[in-house]
Amino acid sequence: MRMRGRLGLLGAAAGAALLLPAGARLWPDGGDSPGGDDGKARSVPTDLRARDPRATAAARRVYALLAGLENDARRGRPSRTVIGQHVELHNERYNPRYGDVRGTKPPGYYYRKARDITGRLPGFVELDLGPGYGRPGWAVGASRPYSRAWPGCGKDWGYVDDAVDLAVGVWAGLPRPADGSHRPSGAHTDCASGSEVSLPHNAGGPAGLVGFSFHQPYPGSPVKGFPQTLHRNSPGARDPGWFDxxxxxGTAEHGALLFDLGFLADHLGYLAGRGVPVLLRPYHEMNTAPGQGFWWAGQDPAAFRRLWRLTYDYLVGRRGLHNLLFVWAPNSWDGSYGRDPHAYYPGGRHVDIVGVDDYSGSPARPFGGGAWTEIWYRGLERYLRPRIVSESFHVPLNEAQPRTLSRTPWVLWTVWGQALTYDNVSEPRRKNTTDDVKRTYYASQVITQQDFT
Structure with a gap:
């Protein structure tokens, strides 16, 4: 067994390797006994089978890693943070005004951008399977055996194939020998545009953890795009009974929801078949004020919990997906845009990880009067789950806040898309300096791709 600092490597499914905290008392299958009260802070359970008895071995190991890091932090031990990068593939591939240079970009541009700056790739990448790019209906780039229910070779839908392939590549390595995926490695031709597209290489070995968000347009939306994800553009803005x-x-609206979830499940099922565990983050920022967020946000909390649980039951129960770790991520509850999220929590039987999308405050002007992000970190402690920053414009370690991870040792921190360098090429408001990114990626507290190789 190779060692890298306090972290050792354990073999996992699909030829991948996983980090596990040296102090974690692991069973051979990746489980651990449920945590108790050690007199300082209650531990989180580290065996995923407490939620899903059929959880895959790879999913159990990923959860054990994150739970072990969380328990180290709760017990006052030195802990580490996986640095993550969200990738908006639909914007990278089709929006020339997106990001830090003008023009469309290869898929995974912001995944590899961290390496361009630091020589290191993130330890986690989160991808979108929605919202689409303003095209009618759900579609795919080129049909695969698992996606034949959806129109193939759709314009501006090739990013879906690339998201799935990049997820396999992060978990198992790129380039890799042809393994049955539609685009196993290297350059390929987009069937709709005829253009050449390349996925980023990561030395051909396991490169970290994978997540998906599902920016789902409202059920029944004829067009799939970001505007259709917003409450103000959904039927719920005009019909107060629509969400219920x-x-x-049995309702037509519920049937439309299941249709959308079928699209999600088909792709997640392919990843399950390739041994890829996925941190799934659906219906985020549910605690925004009514009318200000997504179509699922600001609703009656009981109705939202029903949405979460029926989605869980569909994916895990009906579709048999046991490679998933469910991430519940409210918006930062600053009292204006975001409200206290507790009433929206679906319960530990349906949630593995808790997080926050933190856009309130900044490193220079933290919200809440304490250390930057501390108000959210302490607020999530009650849920007894690994705590993450699921979205942020900022890297955790920067000139204004060089001690963030000492004060608030989140187990995972994900930077949102283009904010790694610039907000937008047409409005170049720098979110992170090059020194900020290097400070984060070179820190001994931070887990990057090279810790997984």
Whole structure:
């Protein structure tokens, strides 16, 4: 067994390797006994089978890693943080005004951008399977055996194939020998545009953990794009009974929801078949004020919990997906845009990881009067789950806040898309300096791709 600092490597499914905290008392299958009260802070359980008895071995090991890091932090031991990068593939591939240079970009541009700056790739990448890019209906780039229910070779839908392939590549390595995926490695031709597209290489070995968000346009939306994810553009903006029908079996609206979830499940099922565990983050920022966020946000909390649980039951129960770790991520509850999220929590039987999308405050002007992000870190402690920053414009370690991870040792921190360098090429407001990114990626507290190789 190779060692890298306090972290050792354990073999996992699909030829991948996983980090595990040296102090974790692991069973051979990646489980651990449920945590107790050690007199300082209650431990989180580290065996994923407490939630899903059929969880895959790879998913159990990923959860054990994150739970072990969380328990180290709760017990006052030195802990580490996986640095993550969100990748908006639909914007990278089709939006020339997106990001730090003008023009469309290869898929995974911001995944590899961290390496361009630091020589290191992130230890986690989160991808979107929605919202689409303003095209009618769900579609795919080129049909695969698992995606034949959806129109193939759709314009501006090739990013879906690339998201799935990049996820396999991060978990198992790129380039890799042809393994049955539609685009196993290197350059390929987009069937709709005829253009050449390349996925980023990561030395051909396991490169870290994978997540997906599902920016789902409202059920029944004829067009799939970001505007259709917003409450103000959904039927719920005009019909107060619409959301309740979405979560009521037997209605047309509920049938439309299941249709959308079928699209999600088909792709997640392919990843399950390739041994890839996925941190799935659905229905985020549910605690925004009514009318200000997504179509699922600002609703009656009981109705939202029904949405979460029926989604869980569909994916895990009906579709048999046991490679998933469910991430519940409210918006920062600053009292204006975001409200206290506790009423929206679906419960530990349906949630593995808790997080926050933190856009309130900044490193220079923290919200809440304490250390930067501390108000959210302490607020999530009650849920007894690994705590993450699921979205942020900023890297955790920067000139204004060089001790963030000492004060708030989040187990995972994900930077949102283009904010790693610039907000937008047409409005170049720098979110992170090059020194900030290097400070984070070179820190001994931070887990990057090279810790997984």
């Amino acid at each position: 029908r979405v979560v009521t079996p």
